Amino acid sequence: MTMTHPGLPDFWGLIIISLMLLGVIWVVFSPLPAQFNLSTFSLARLPLLGRGFRKLSASRWLLFSLKLIVVGFFLLIIIAGLFGTPIAERNIATVLTWNLWWSGLVFSIFFLGSAWCAVCPWDTLAQWLVKRKLWKRHHQITSLNLRVPRWLQNVWPALALFIILTWLELGVGITSNPYATAAVSLLMVVLATISLALFQRKAFCRYFCPVGRTVGYYSQLAPVELRPINHDVCLNCKTLDCYHGTDEVEPCPTWLVMGRLQQNSYCTSCGNCSQSCPHENIAWRLRSPSVEALHSARPHWDESWFMIGLLALTGFHGLTMMPFWEIWMSDLARVIGDSGRLLWSFSLGLTASVAVIASTYAILVAITKNVLGTDLPFKRMFSNFAFVSLPLAFSYHMAHNLNHLIREAGNIGSVFLNPLGIDTLPLSMMEKHQRQIDMWLSQDVIFSIQAGLMIFGFWIALQVVRYRGFKLVPAGTSFASLRLFPILMFAILVTGFHLWLLMQPMIMRM
Numbered sequence: 001m002t003m004t005h006p007g008l009p010d011f012w013g014l015i016i017i018s019l020m021l022l023g024v025i026w027v028v029f030s031p032l033p034a035q036f037n038l039s040t041f042s043l044a045r046l047p048l049l050g051r052g053f054r055k056l057s058a059s060r061w062l063l064f065s066l067k068l069i070v071v072g073f074f075l076l077i078i079i080a081g082l083f084g085t086p087i088a089e090r091n092i093a094t095v096l097t098w099n100l101w102w103s104g105l106v107f108s109i110f111f112l113g114s115a116w117c118a119v120c121p122w123d124t125l126a127q128w129l130v131k132r133k134l135w136k137r138h139h140q141i142t143s144l145n146l147r148v149p150r151w152l153q154n155v156w157p158a159l160a161l162f163i164i165l166t167w168l169e170l171g172v173g174i175t176s177n178p179y180a181t182a183a184v185s186l187l188m189v190v191l192a193t194i195s196l197a198l199f200q201r202k203a204f205c206r207y208f209c210p211v212g213r214t215v216g217y218y219s220q221l222a223p224v225e226l227r228p229i230n231h232d233v234c235l236n237c238k239t240l241d242c243y244h245g246t247d248e249v250e251p252c253p254t255w256l257v258m259g260r261l262q263q264n265s266y267c268t269s270c271g272n273c274s275q276s277c278p279h280e281n282i283a284w285r286l287r288s289p290s291v292e293a294l295h296s297a298r299p300h301w302d303e304s305w306f307m308i309g310l311l312a313l314t315g316f317h318g319l320t321m322m323p324f325w326e327i328w329m330s331d332l333a334r335v336i337g338d339s340g341r342l343l344w345s346f347s348l349g350l351t352a353s354v355a356v357i358a359s360t361y362a363i364l365v366a367i368t369k370n371v372l373g374t375d376l377p378f379k380r381m382f383s384n385f386a387f388v389s390l391p392l393a394f395s396y397h398m399a400h401n402l403n404h405l406i407r408e409a410g411n412i413g414s415v416f417l418n419p420l421g422i423d424t425l426p427l428s429m430m431e432k433h434q435r436q437i438d439m440w441l442s443q444d445v446i447f448s449i450q451a452g453l454m455i456f457g458f459w460i461a462l463q464v465v466r467y468r469g470f471k472l473v474p475a476g477t478s479f480a481s482l483r484l485f486p487i488l489m490f491a492i493l494v495t496g497f498h499l500w501l502l503m504q505p506m507i508m509r510m
Contacts, residue, residue, distance in 0.1 A: 003432045004323060004505035005403045006443070012451040013503050019455050020495060027462050027488060028481050032470035038291060044229045044283035057226070057274040057283045064134070066119045074121035074185070076419060081182025085421030091178040092419035095412060097185070098175045098509060103405040105211075106218065106397045110289075113222035114215050117268035123205060126192035137250050143196060148203045154302035155213050159309050162210035163350070166313050170320045171346040175509055202253035205268055212268070217307055218394050219264040220292035220387075221460065224284055226269055227261065233281045234259025242273035242282065249276040258282055263297045290460045293390050294467040299383030305358075311389040311494065312357035314397045316350060318501040321509070360490065361389070367486040374472050384472075385487050388464045392491060395457020396498040399450040404509055406441050432508070450502060454495065461491040 043053040056062060073096065081093030088094040108116055117123070128134065130142055165184070174180035188209075195204035205212050228234045242258040245251035252258075254266040258273045274282040319325060332338070332345040362382065369381045376384075411427070418424065427435075439446075469484040 003429070003508045005407050005508060007503040007505050008447055008450055008499075010503070012447050013499060016451055016454050016458075016499055020458055020492065023459060023462050024488065024492065027466055028485060030481060032473060032481055033467055038287075038295070040225075040227070040285050040287045042227070042229050042283055042285040044285075054229075054280055054283045058271065058277075058280065060271070060275055063118060063271050067121075067124045070119045071121045071124055074125075077185060078182045080419050080421075081178040081180075081185070083420060084178055085424055086178060087421055087424060087426050088176040088178060089411065089427045090415065090418075090421030090424040092415050092421075093178040093181050094175065095409075095415045097181050099404055099408050100412065103401040103409075105215070106394070106401050107405070109215055109218045109222055110394075110398070111222070111224070112269075113219040113224045113226070113264055114267055114269045116215055117205065117212055118270050120205075120212070120268075122188045122192045122209075123202065123268075125189050126196045126204070129193050130196045136248050137245060143200075144198050146199050148199050148207065152203075152207060154300075155207060155306045156302050157208045158210045158213040159302075159306045161208065162214070162306075162309065162313065163354075165210055166316070167347065167350060170317065171343055171350070172341075201251065201255065202268070206254040206266055213306060214310060216265040216267075217303070217310065217390060218397075219267075220297055221289050221391060221394050222264060223286055223289040225264055225287055226258075226267060226274070226282065227285050228258055229281050229283050229285075231259065233279050237279070239278070241276040241278060245272065246276045263292045265292075265297065265303070290391070290463055293387040293460065293464050297387060299380070299386060301379055301383055304383040304386030307386045307389045307393070308358050308361055309354060311393040312354040314393045314400070315357065315494070315497060315501070316353040318396070318400050318498070318506070319353065320349075321506045322501070322504050323507060357494070360493065361386075364486045364490045368484065371483050371486060372472055376472060381472075384468055385465070387468065388461050388487065388491055389494075391457040391460035391464065392494045392498070395453045395460075396501075399453040399498075399502055400506075402446060402450060402453075403506055406439050406446055407436060408509055411435060454499060454502070458491060458495045461495070462488070465491065 042050075044050045044057075046053065077093045077096055080091055084091045084093065105116060132142065168174050168180075168184060172180070174184055191208065192204045195208060196202065237259065240257060241249075243252050243256070250270075250272050252272055253268060253270055256266060256273075258277070261267065274280075329342050329345045329349065332348065333342045336344060336348070338344045365382050365385055366378065368385070369376070369378060374381070411431070415421070441449075465484050465488050466481070469481075469487070473483060
């Protein structure tokens with residue numbers, strides 16, 4: 001018997017649809033915005049606490065301590081995965097990786113931006129293996145220090161790896177295999193180490209890491225950012241220690257100059273800039289969670305495809321956990337003559353899901369371009385509006401992961417007490433039912449948070465259409481907002497699909 005999570009009730013679905021309708025009416029009939037108002041607040045300017053936030057931003061020991069803790073958990077995952085029980089729900093390798101880390105990572109981005117990248121064990125272990133230094137700058141050349149080939153200076157490799165990991169996770173089923181989970185985790189360390197041994201700085205983090213790029217693009221919607229306290233100080237800086245580093249601090253791993261930074265996409269929150277700045281001019285600050293998607297972020301062709309791919313793969317994750325997915329795959333397998341683990345059928349389903357989202361978006365962008373009558377090339381239009389996909393993917397990703405995080409983590413205490421799952425049996429149906437009863441958030445609270453997330457994502461998407469669209473509409477155009485309706489339709493269709501997924505019963509991961 002398969003256990004499922006209950007879907008979002010019709011009551012909440014009607015509320016979301018009603019608010020979506022009101023939002024669409026407002027966008028269509030309201031005038032386009034004339035400008036964007038940017039408002040931020042540096043935590044370093046807080047009375048009494050400001051100095052403390054500034055010191056924390058530059059604290060090498062705090063960051064190093066967090067890295068040690070995360071690496072410790074990572075090594076526990078490897079040991080448990082390789083030598084522990086094959087029962088997924090009893091092994092800390094699968095429970096910690098898929099139920100806690102991957103489910104909770106998306107929520108951490110909303111509150112902490114790209115902070116995960118600062119303590120990532122893949123990069124930490126790669127640094128220790130290649131540079132053989134725990135924290136200080138290593139001046140001896142231990143890498144080939146090659147420039148990344150121009151054809152690799154993009155995020156296409158990260159998108160390809162993301163698709164491969166999705167195939168392994170959902171098609172091969174590594175989420176229910178502790179040994180495979182550990183093996184893939186080790187593989188990521190190997191890839192990070194090889195990249196660091198070959199190329200300058202952290203090419204893996206900037207170009208190749210699918211998790212890092214997901215964190216980077218989602219962090220465009222985070223209400224926090226690491227930025228200069230006083231921009232005039234950066235304008236007058238001659239040494240650019242944030243970029244070049246110092247005798248003790250490494251340079252920026254992803255080639256960023258803090259005084260010119262406008263988006264979180266490639267900032268790994270590593271602290272090198274705040275530790276090396278001689279003026280102590282870098283600290284965390286608060287901002288609107290939509291500022292980058294609406295205004296600051298600059299569109300690029302490869303990045304826009306990653307964002308569209310992220311949206312498609314996020315929805316695909318939800319689709320594969322519907323009770324009817326296996327029926328669809330079985331029917332498709334009979335048609336194409338697939339057998340065994342149905343990997344060909346799954347691969348076709350994955351390809352079709354990505355293709356449908358990408359082609360729908362491309363068609364609606366082309367229609368929008370035609371309606372606007374703009375001379376802007378299609379690729380620029382495609383990249384410009386791709387930011388619509390970010391809040392749609394991010395909000396659904398959090399709403400979907402909330403089920404895994406709250407409903408499937410009830411036995412985490414017992415797993416920590418016996419991380420290798422020695423002498424354990426699979427969860428009984430009674431234990432699975434008990435997890436649904438003993439949740440640390442009530443079911444009504446979960447539903448309300450999911451509904452709020454869907455409304456939040458759709459609202460930000462509407463704002464992206466308005467602010468990125470007003471620059472393309474000729475001044476004095478009648479019914480200017482109405483001309484953006486085709487791309488607005490993309491946000492409506494995707495949100496409707498995500499809402500439908502949330503309202504279905506969802507199969508438990510383990």
